[in-house]
Amino acid sequence: MPEPGRRVAVITGASAGVGRATARLFAQRGWDVGLLARGADGLEAARREAEVLGARAIAVSVDVADAAAVEAAASRIEDALGPIDCWINNAMVTVFSPVKDLRPREIERVTQVTYLGSVHGTLAALKRMLPRDRGVIVQVGSALAYRSIPLQAAYCGAKHAVQGFLESLRCELLHDHSRVRVTMVQLPALNTPQFGWVRNKLARRPQPVPPIYQPEVAARAILWAAEHPKREYNVGYMTTAAIVRGPRAPGLVDRYLARTGYAAQQTSEPVDPRQADNLFEPVLGDHGAHGAFDDRSHRGSLYGWWSRHKAAALAGATVIGLLVRAGADRRVRGRLSRWARSRGFRRLAGR
């Protein structure tokens, strides 16, 4: 049932990684949360965490590749918590592999979850938000939505597709003068369980490409985007470098990534052949928000802060600049006036 004054957010992929950290932060900030993912253990743990933090929470086990199941989950969440104010498309899967070794079924699955999963979430959100003329859809993106890297072609393709889909939707919302907002948060490399359970065809265990950030950095940006929706936010200076500078010299970046992109995505440890992957089924157990790279991960991003507070920081700097200038002007005028008086120039001295 709706509770007056409380906002409701739906988070897909809420059982682990970025989604898990985001669920926690939204609960802390007074949102009620609808949590979607497949794995019952992680989902249940996420629900309990949110409730301990004072939120009303409902966990629904769903595969986002299934449009009807996502739509049914949205209805269940609204029945339990009330109208959805914010929908966060975060769930993803990927495969670490050269293109030549990818099977069509794997590419289809990455596309169904990472691209179509976001489309299904967006459709379920729009169905509810458009008639009310309010709500925010937050798409969790990546620098790889603009600049692909080797060994993750299916995922890069899906992230590009999400970006393209939302660009069309944004134009349509503007055309219709809708107050429903779409915002995309482009994230840097993050220390999440992804790298421990991803399907991997490489010789060594995968890793996020440094610099690596903790998932809480992403959660803060997602919360900010939900509460201050604008077209896009970039988190991490490498994200902006990839999105803004990459297109200026694409051929050069191709060569750079061909040289560095293989080693940068792998640790020195050999793959564990017994490790289960999460491509078609969830991996059993509760995996939490963090991956195996705590000791190498940043807990904050100055660039993320700048991306969120740029307008306020610039306004503050302008005001300080004007005040300093006004003070300096007064000092200069005072000196000029004393000099003029000492030489008997009364009009210049202001008498």
Ligand SMILES: NC(=O)c1ccc[n+]([C@@H]2O[C@H](COP(=O)([O-])OP(=O)(O)OC[C@H]3O[C@@H](n4cnc5c(N)ncnc54)[C@H](OP(=O)(O)O)[C@@H]3O)[C@@H](O)[C@H]2O)c1
């Ligand atoms: N980690 C990074 O370096 C990084 C960098 C840039 C952007 N991102 C973005 O951040 C987001 C989260 O990534 P992450 O690193 O946190 O991933 P993650 O650790 O692998 O977590 C993925 C989440 O998605 C859920 N999920 C996977 N397949 C699903 C399906 N078919 N249906 C429903 N839920 C499903 C997983 O839970 P179940 O298995 O229980 O379903 C889990 O909760 C993604 O959008 C990704 O593109 C991550």
